[in-house]
Amino acid sequence: MRLEGKTAIVTGGASGFGAGIVRKFLSEGARVMIADINGDAAYDMADSLGTQAFAQQVNVADGPSVQDMAAAAADRLGPLDILVNNAGVTHLPTPLEAVTEEDFDRVFAVNMKSVYLTARAFVPQMKTRGAGAILNVASTAGLSPRPNLNWYNASKGWMITATKTMAVELAPSGVRVNAICPVAGETPLLKSFMGEETPEVRAKFLSTIPLGRFSTPQDMANAACFLCSDEASMITGTALEVDGGRCI
Numbered sequence: 386m387r388l389e390g391k392t393a394i395v396t397g398g399a400s401g402f403g404a405g406i407v408r409k410f411l412s413e414g415a416r417v418m419i420a421d422i423n424g425d426a427a428y429d430m431a432d433s434l435g436t437q438a439f440a441q442q443v444n445v446a447d448g449p450s451v452q453d454m455a456a457a458a459a460d461r462l463g464p465l466d467i468l469v470n471n472a473g474v475t476h477l478p479t480p481l482e483a484v485t486e487e488d489f490d491r492v493f494a495v496n497m498k499s500v501y502l503t504a505r506a507f508v509p510q511m512k513t514r515g516a517g518a519i520l521n522v523a524s525t526a527g528l529s530p531r532p533n534l535n536w537y538n539a540s541k542g543w544m545i546t547a548t549k550t551m552a553v554e555l556a557p558s559g560v561r562v563n564a565i566c567p568v569a570g571e572t573p574l575l576k577s578f579m580g581e582e583t584p585e586v587r588a589k590f591l592s593t594i595p596l597g598r599f600s601t602p603q604d605m606a607n608a609a610c611f612l613c614s615d616e617a618s619m620i621t622g623t624a625l626e627v628d629g630g631r632c633i
Contacts, residue, residue, distance in 0.1 A: 387614040389414030392462040394454070394507075396445050396499070397472030399426035402522060402567065405602020406469055406609045411437055413610055415467070418458050420445075422472070445472045446494035448502055455506040464514060467613045468507050470500050470544075471522040481535035489536050496540035500547055508555065515559040518613045521548045522605070523564040525628045541566075545624045552622030561621040563612045568628035570600035595630030 393410050397403040399421035407430070410417045416437045421427040424442030431440035439461045444450040458465055474495045476488040500521060511517030526534060527541030548564040555562060569590055591597060608627045611617055626632050 386414040387610060387616065388467070391415040391466040391613075392417075392458075392464065393467035393469065393613070394418040394420055394458055394462075394465060395469040395471055396420045396443065396503070397422075397522075398469075399423055399430050399440075402570065402602050402605040403469070403471040404430065405604075405606040406471060407438070408434070409603070409606030409610050410467070410613075411435070413614075416462055418454075418462060420454055420472075445470075445499035445502065446491075448505075451499075451502040451506050464510060465507055465517065467518045467520070468503060469520045469522065469609060469613070470503055472499060473522065473524075475534065475537040478533040480533060484536055492536050492540050496537070497543050497547075500544060504551065508560065511560045512555070512558040517560040518617075519551065519555075519560065519562040520609055520613055521545075521562070521564040522609075523548070523566045523624060525566050525568045525626065525631045528566060528624070528626070529632045548624060549622045556621055561617070563617070563621060564624040565605060565608050565612065566624050566626045566628060566632070567600045567605050568594055568631040570602070570605070593631060594628070595633065598629065600627060600629065 388410055393415045395403050395407050398407045398419035407417050407419050411434055418439045418441050419427045419431050420441045420443045422444055427440035431438040441454050441457050443454040474492055476484050476492055521544050523544040524541040526538040527545045530538035545564055548562050552562040604627055608625055
């Protein structure tokens with residue numbers, strides 16, 4: 386029960402890594418808001434997980450929607466202890482100059498602007514309380530980029546830098562900020578990363594991971610739980626590679 390009595394929000398919490406983090410946090414004693422653009426999935430998941438889970442439909446790239454989420458969290462959870470910025474999108478594998486402006490803007494808004502919007506909504510209360518943990522779900526793509534995912538790579542590199550600068554600025558206020566960097570995993574984004582779902586493409590991706598498997602939501606959940614718990618009270622500004630050796 387490492388998170389007993391804690392309150393948490395997980396964006397993109399209704400599927401993939403986010404859903405794994407939600408379940409882990411609940412099992413460790415937290416009360417959790419499942420925040421997702423797919424409201425139906427969030428509400429169905431919350432209904433299945435019991436009274437400590439709450440759902441909120443949110444577009445993390447939209448300021449008013451994030452403010453609505455903050456108001457709902459204040460009403461349902463009270464003061465927020467943990468914020469997990471997990472929601473993310475990618476563009477299909479494409480030469481960098483051929484990515485459409487629409488796709489670029491979407492990656493920018495969901496992967497980058499959202500971190501600003503949630504910080505604007507929740508950091509003031511964390512600073513006032515002198516406590517809080519923020520976890521940004523980045524990617525090995527921000528450390529060891531793959532060709533043809535250029536603007537996704539760049540957005541995750543930005544997130545890692547944002548994590549470090551947030552950590553430095555917020556440390557005097559008692560707020561910790563960390564990131565995890567997963568390798569490709571069995572989530573809804575995997576097919577988008579690969580471009581096509583074939584045994585050959587899967588084998589190519591797996592060949593770059595020394596431990597020989599994709600990451601799982603449970604892998605991310607375990608790392609997230611540690612970094613957001615009091616056990617990690619001396620850790621801030623780190624970008625933890627949870628990648629089976631991909632970045633070696």
